[in-house]
Every structure is written in C-alpha cells, then in structure tokens.
Amino acid sequence: MSESLLPNIVQFIGQIDPFDKIPKQALRDLCTHIQITYLGKGEVIDLCETGKEKSLYVVRTGSMEQRKSDGVLRARLGSEDLFGFTFLESNVNNDKGYKAIAIEGTLLYVIPNSALQSLFKIFPSCAEHFASQAQVRLKSALDVVWSNKEKGLFIRKVEDVASGRVAVVTADQTIQSVAHEMRLVQRSSCAVVYEEEKIVGLITDRDMTKRVIAHGVSVDRPISEVMTHSPLTIKPDDLVLHAASVMMQFNIRNLPVVKDNKVIGLLTTSHLVQNHRVQAIFLIEKIKYAGSIKTLASFTPERQAIFEALVEGKVAPETIGKVMTMIMDAYTRRVIQIVIDKLGPPPCAFSWIVAGSHARNEVHMLSDQDSAIVLADDATESDRIYFKHLAMMVTNGLASCDYPLCPGKFMAATPKWCQPLSVWKSYYKKWVANPEYERLLNISVFLEIRTIYGNSDYETILRDELHQNIRSNREFLSSLVNDAINTHPPLGIFNSLVLEKSGENKKTLNIKKYAINLIIDLARIYGLAVECDLSATDERFKAANESGMLSDDAYMNIIGAYQFILSFRFSHQLEALKQGSEPDNHIDPNSFGSFERKHLKDAFRIIADMQDAAKVRFGSR
Template sequence: MNNELLPNIVSFLQTISPFDLLPQTALNDIAQTVDILLLGPEETISHEDNATHLYIIRTGVVQQNNLDGTLRAKLGSEDIFGFNLQQNDSEFGYSIFAIENTLLYRFDYTSLMASVEAYPQVASSLALSLKTRLRAQDSKQDNQQHAHQNYLRPNSDIADSTIAIASPTDTIQAVAHQMRNVVGVSCAFIVDENKHLIGMITDKDMTKRVVAQAKNVHDPISSIMTQEIHTVYEDDLVMSAVQLMMKHNIQNIPVLNHQKQVTGFITPQHLIQNDSVQSIFLLDKIRHADSISTLIDLSKQRSAVFQGMMESNSSPSIIGQVLSMIYDAFTYRLIELAIEQFGQPPCKFTWIVAGSHARNEVHLASDQDNAIILADDATESDRIYFNHFSMYVCKALSELDYTLCKGRFMAATPKWCQKAEIWQEYYRKWSNNPEYELLLNLNVFLEIRPIYGDEALFDSVDSCRHELVSNNMQLTVALVRNALRTRPPLGIFKHLVLEKDGNNNKVLNIKKAAISCMVDFIRIYSLLQESTALNTTERMEFLHQVGVLNDSTYQDLNETYHYANRLRFQHQLKAIQNDTPIDSQLQPDLFGSFERQHLKDAFRIVSNFQELMKMKFGV
C-alpha cells in the first residue's frame, strides 16, 4: 500500500457507516490492508472459492446478477457488498460486473473482522449473516433500559399478590369486612372447592348492587358477584392485561396460574406505578373524556407517547400494539359518546376494525378501516339509527387524525354496515369468486377484530370468515397473484423509479415496497395453515412453530419486517420533529451508504421469498 494514499482512504472510510464508529487508530490499521481495484465496463470480479472479501465502491457502478442471469441489484458509490459471494444456506449466489469505470476498495474479510473484533456494533454490522446485519442496524440502542419494555414483562412481576378470597356461600357482609378491614383491597375473588375462580366483586359493585338497592347483607356473595370475568395468566405479558382493560373498560384483572387459581390482580394503578409510561395515563384519560373536544385535545398526546417509545428504543411490534390500544380506546369512547348522543342502540351490533388496526399494527399515518355488524333482525329504522351513529364516530375519528379511508372502507358507508347474514354472504362471494374488485374488498376484511358490542354476533361472522378463507386453494392462488403485483425495488437509488410527493421530492413508499408485501405473503401461508392469528409477527412465529418456515428463513423474515417498520417509525418521528406531514414515504437520497445497503438487503429477502412463493403456487 502506498502510504501517500492512506489519509485519503481513511477520510473516505470515516464517512461510511459502520466504519465511522471506529477510532482513528483502527481506521489507519484497516486502511493499510486495502487492495485497490480498477474495473472497466463489462469487466467482472473474480473471486477465489476459499476466500471472502468485502468491497466498497469508491466511484463507479456495478451490477449484481443472480445465477440465472436476472438482476439482483445495482450498486453505486459508497455501497458495500461481497458478504455472500459464495452461495450459502440463506443467500443465492451471484456474479458481479462493472457497468462503467469503477474504483473498488477490497478487504480480506477474515482480517477485517479481526480488526473490528473489539467493536461489537461494527462487527455485527459487517457480519456474513444478513439477519445479524439487519439486527445490528436496528438495535444500536438495545442496551438502553426503558419503561416500555415493562409491557414485555410477565403479569406476575407487577400483580398485587395481596388478595381477598371468598367462597360463594360467604355473606356479603363477611366479604365486605374481609376486603375493607382484613386485607385492605378493592376487590374479592370467589372460588369453588377446587380453588378455581368462579366470580369476583369490587367495592364499586358493593355500592351499586348492595347499598343502592338496599340488598340484605346476609345474602350469599354469589347473589351479587360478577360471573363473566376477564383474566390473564401469570406468564402472559403485561400488554395482555392492558388490552383487556381497554377493550372491556374494566379496572381489576385477576391473574391466574395454570391450575386456574387466583394468585393476584392488576389495576391501572399497578401499571402506572410500575411503568411510569405516558400511554397508561393517556388511556385512562381517554376512558373518562366527556366530549369530542376533550378527545381531540388528548389525541395530541399520541405523538408524545410515540416519541417516548421511539426515544427509548421500543420494538416496532410494541409500538404498533400500543398505538393500536390507543386507537381502540378512542374508538370505544366515541362509540359510548355516540350512544349518549343518539340513545341506546335499537338492536344488537358489533363495531369491528379491519386491516392494520385489526392486526394491532397501527402507525401514525394509519387511516380508518372499520365496519358494523348488525343483528339479523335489524329493521330499516335501525339502519337509519346506525347510519347517523357511524357517521358521528367516523367523523370524530377523522378529527382525532385517524383519516377517512380513501377506499371508503368505513362503517359510515352503508355497504359496510350490514346484518350478520349479509356479511357472511360477502365472505362466501369473495372466497368463491375472487375477482380483482372482490379481492380488494376481501383484502381489507381478511382480518377483523371487535371493538365494541355483541361478541356472539362477531363470532358468527368471524367463524364464517375463517372457515371460508382458510386452506382455500382457489382463493390462495388469487391472493398470491395479487401479492406479486408489487415487487420491491432493487437498484441504485438515484436510478429507481420512485414516486413523487407534494414537494416534488422522489420518495420510496416503504409500506408498499416492503411492509405490505410481507404482510401479504405471511398472511397467505398462515391462511393455508388455518391459523387464527391476525398479527404478522405472531403469524410468523406460528409458521415457524409448525415448520413452514425453517430457522434461517424465519429469522430473515422477522428481522426484515422489524427493520422495515423501524424505518417507517423513524421517518414518522422525524416528521413530528420537523412538523411535516406524517406518512410512509422515505427519501432515499437522505440515506447513508450503509443504510441504503441494509434496505437493499431487506428488499432482496422480500424478493427472494416472493420468487419462492411464485414457484410454489405456479403463478
């Protein structure tokens, strides 16, 4: 190596991630090992079978082709490649040639990794394993401790184990005495002879059901106890307790062991004391909001909750679930306000959500995908009530920055406010005749989840949906064809065919290019396996457990999905900070070389899986 070139090489490396994390001395050592290659147009890179090199493009353009001759990627200045020139279990082999005069820096991979061994973040970013590289890019702050990880703790960690236990024959007075004077808690749990939970009573129940109704305090507690109880297990995540509280508007959640015995309980106060997170406070405020204007004020806190989670490096999965819980809470409270406005519903109904909301994958740019299932005995007069009712809720949601759906997939659209029997007919038609227009409707309502109303009504439709769309090969082939309409872009970013935003900036829609692609094909494989899971991450875990995805494929897909969502959330965080519109449109020109390389890695994983899916289903 000509020592006169060293300063130039070092200064170049200092501008490229992850080398910019290295100290000057390490960069000097690495620069002395570099080989400089000059390639002319059409000239290929040859490599030895027993050697692995890492290349950085200083100037010029190279093209990577798969072994069948198809384009793998185009790379430009500052791009890094060469991790997997040899074919291995998780990567297809490829060839490389220069498109124009190109200057390359080549490093012996083994020597390079020895030089950065003392810098774990850099070593992970340069790992041969693609999933390790993506994980390294996404977890630069993984060593930070943050309150939101408490959502991932087991319920037993925060549950209050000081509990009042009673038998169904105990008197109301005896149970009240135990709650108030012996144990000092706000609720009591009623168990049978096997210690299994059969009922519960709270201090508020005592006021409403005993004092207000002048109930005889010597009656058995079974005469006033609540029998329909929502519970969680000790080893369930705290997130599950929060979701139950929001979904059913309840304050006390019994915690059970796997023998169905009560070991404790969780209240919002326990969550606040143990988490100190803004989202718990916000959910509680939403529940007690008395007007739309109050909810509008509270909706502004959603961004603060999001920023807090991002700054503490919460996982995209947790962020999506928390934002979904907040969306659920706003919707639930608006439905209650609508009932106050229009009176009690004239028939049974269920308000459902669909799409990313149903999957608990909400982000800050999520719009509305909702609908209403009406009882089969609903009259025309009932429909008029629900027309006004749904318009009230949907309009209010839009004022809370949950934008109206451009495709009008909302309860305020008469087509999506129908009797259960009509919904069942919809699914029969969509699944048996998956033409494109019908498939568009089905794609939205392939995942549905109840927010408010009669759950039996929802179950009648959901069981029909599940039966019709699961392991349906005709529908599967149609879904595959539809999923393959969108392919992730591969190439030099400046040469990509990108969309333009309102400011004429060239942008990449990360939702369309990666996230939706993955949601689609994970959904397809899940439906074939008759999985009842809705969340994409949970579906991947299921497919891994049943052997559809091997360890390597599962890890690649999981890391890629996680990484793509992290990019979207980072973009939306910057939009909040810069007071610009919140969307999923990334500006690739603002990315560093290593970020671009990681994104291309992610696209390549998606593209490879799409190719496998195409071959499997012969489309």
C-alpha cells in the same frame, strides 16, 4: 413523630411517585411532619371543610372512596394512593369538592400543606405533580415519565410483573373451602373458579366481605353463588400497559393471567402503581371521560408526543403499534358513546368492527379509518337509518380527531359496510369463492377484523365463516399469493434501491408499498393457512412457525426484517414531525447512510425469499 416509626414511613413514602425522585434527606425531613391517623369503616374526611389547613393524604393500608357533593362516586383508593392534592392551591374554585369515606379500617399518613410547600420551593417539579388542574399534572407526567427506569414498562410483559400466587377452585366448592384455599394454602387475595375445565368466575377477599359476611350468607353455600361470573383475563405475553388499560376501562383490580386455559398468575392494581406513571395511561383516562368531540380533538398533540417518545425511546415497533392502537381504540369507543348519547340507545344489537392496521394492532401516525357495522339479522329499515346516522357521526368525529377518512371508503359510513350479519356472511362466501380483483380488494381489507364496541360474537361468527369457506376453496390462498407477489421488494439489477419514477414523490423509496405491505400480505397468507384467529403480523408468523409451516430460520428472518423496516419508517416519521412536516412513507435514499442501506437490502432479500417460498407452498396461477 416517633423516631422508631420514621424509617418505615420514609421507606413507604419513598416508593411513591413523585417522592421517589427527591433526595433521601429531603424525603426524611418531609416525613418528620407526617401525622398518622386511623379511620374506622364509614368515617369521613370532608375535603370541603373550611377553617383548617389543607393536607395531602396517603393511604397506608385499607381503602377509601371519594364521593362528590351530590353523592356520585369520584374514585376508589387503596394502598399507596393519594388524595386531597386538588385542594392544596388556594385559587381552586372550579371543583365543588368531595368527601373521602373509609370503606374499611384505613390507616392514613397526613402531610400538611405547609410541609409540602417547603418541599416545592426546593423541588418545583414536585409542585406540578400536585397541581390542581389535570392538564398541568398530565404535562408533568409527560415530562418525567421517560426516565431510563420507566421506559421499560412499555416492553415489559404481564408475566414479568404478575404474582404467581393465585388460588384455583371449582364452582361446586363451598365458600369456606375456597376461603381456606385463598388464605391458608395459596395466601392469595383472589381465587379463579373453574367448571368443567373452563374459567367461569372470580372471587376476591373483598368480595367475601361484601357478598358473604355483609349479607350473612352461609359459608356452606357453593362459591358459584357469590363469585363474579365470566371474569376478564389477560395473557402472559400481553403488555403491562394493555392490562392497565383494561383495569381502568372496566374498573377492576384483579386480572387472572391465563395461558392455554390454565391460570398461571394474577395481576393486581398494586403491581401497576409502583412508578408506572405511563403517559399513554393518562391520555386513555382523559379520552374515557371527555365530554365532547371537540375535547377529544384537543388531545392530538399528546397523542403525537406519545408516539415521538416511544420512537425516541427505541421501544420495539410492535409495541409502539399496540400502544397507538390502544389510544385509537379509546378514541373510537368514546366517540361512539358520545354519538349514542345524542341519538339515543341503539334499536338493535350491533357490532362496530375495525379492519386493516387498526384491527392488526399496528396503528401509527398515518393510520386512517377502516371500519364496519354488523347488525343483528332482525334489524328493520328504521333501525338501519339509525345506524347510518351513527356511522356518519362517528367517522366524521374521528376525522376531526385527526384519524383520516379511508380514501377507499372502507368505513361504516358507506352503506355497503353497514349490513346485517347474514349479508356479511354472504360477502365472505362470495369473496372466497370468486376472488376477482375487486372482491380480492374487499376481502383484503376485511380479512382482519376486531370488535371495538357492541356484540363481539359477530366477529367470531364471521371469522369462523371465513375459515370454513377457505377450507372449501384452497385456491383462494393461491389467489392471495398472486396478488402478494405482483409487487417486488426494491432491489434493482445494479443493486440499487427501486425508487418512485414519477409524481410528487419522485426519487423516493415508498417503504410501505415496497416492503411493509408485502410482509403484511405474507403474514396474512400464512396466518389463514393455519387458521390463526390473531390478526397482528408478528402473531400470524408465530402461529405459522409453531404449526411447522414456517421454519425457525425463516420465522426469525422475517420478524427481524419486519421490525427493522418498521423502526426505519417510524424514525422517518418522527423526523418529519419534529420538523413540523406531514409524516409519510416516502423516504429519500440520500437521507440514510451505509448502515441503513445495508440492513434495508438484507430485509428486502428476506422478503423476496419468502415470496418465492409462498409461491412454491401455496401455488401461483
């Protein structure tokens, strides 16, 4: 190893997990053993080859793809990615091996097994990271991810991480002019393509190589002929974790950051690989490739560990809800796909939608299933039998993964909630026009809907139907207000907390019934009043504030109250989990001190004030 190259290598290796956690001198000693090799496009490293020392490979520049012995793609790798470590242990016999192929000129750093083993003796924790079994590596990630430095990823927004460099072009520009814009003007690896002020495509430098140069396409042709159509985008205030999940789910490397239909930046995989070994991402990846319901069910302890770590880490409660929702989304999609693999392809278009806390991105350890199926209007009776089986198998599958069945049977397995689009539209029309008790209960569940699998257009159509019906019957909002103010925040005349008066939870405070649900109801009313298409409680209040319906003070007060109460509930549930008990929403007032009592009462007063304001604004019969 040339001494002149060593500092550059040490600096590069030192930013890659887990090498970033070992002392500089030990890292320098390891790097003295590194060999540098260059692979031309198409050159192969056969990791099944016997008779030579196994090594760990680090991609410095370029890109590789791994293919199994049967030719199936295993993974694609770029700068800072590692491969070869599953072969570092001599007892590995459950993997048939794979080959690594350079898909462009690639520079590799090669770390011999002997050098790694010397490092492992001094730092055993590094050995777990490179263990051959995935569950051991994942446990290692679960153990180490919660350093103070890495905790912050959960509360970081996309805008904090994304690059501001992105080319913006139009669909009729030539390939050459777009390439010029990308390279010489913006120095960006990606261009977002607009047509009539609408984002219609995306093109990357890799696409230019594969779709233009490789096929000899004239650079005078319009970029629309080679771009990726209808690209996925991300919002600046979305979680980095959400962006990483989207990239993994759809196997993409670039996400334009869009606000008000304007591209303000670009998020790439390189933004996410620097020390972001987030345990939720590992679990979502495992869920994605689980082969059976039984395997999915075995992940419950990891899901609980993530919840506990988030709460202990004092992560914002709305963020905890989003992370747990992403995990429930992953479970639901995978169970649906496993069932479809068994039943065969769906006979007609459909949408699996979720409702309640799942739709609001507010999942927690007690969240049950609220779901429905929307079928195409041309669905036959035979088609409906297929979806009846699908719904039963999916809901039971999720139940076996510790997502409880809905006690009220608001699930796709209930025939009433597995209907064609036209029937669902008639439901919304009837519920809004005559919001009697039972119908109000029905629509309260399905006022928040979100597509998990299938045709997402149905969700949009139903939401538009809802808004249109409410515009025609403003009395509906006053009906919701009547329902929302039937329960009062828990403040008694002697300034003591209102407790459950009977039953097994006697002398406890039901924090869900007397606080959380009241806030959710109020957010729903204000959100519908301003026709907000978002379902999350905090997003609905924000929309009402931005529209001028909710003052800045009222907005800040209710958001502060909501966050405190959610944190309070999460802490209570965390304590139950640690003690091996079933988490619930019933809190013994003797378990909290004057600090909690004072802040809870403040929060309850804020809820009561907002109930009064809603009464005045929307009317109460």
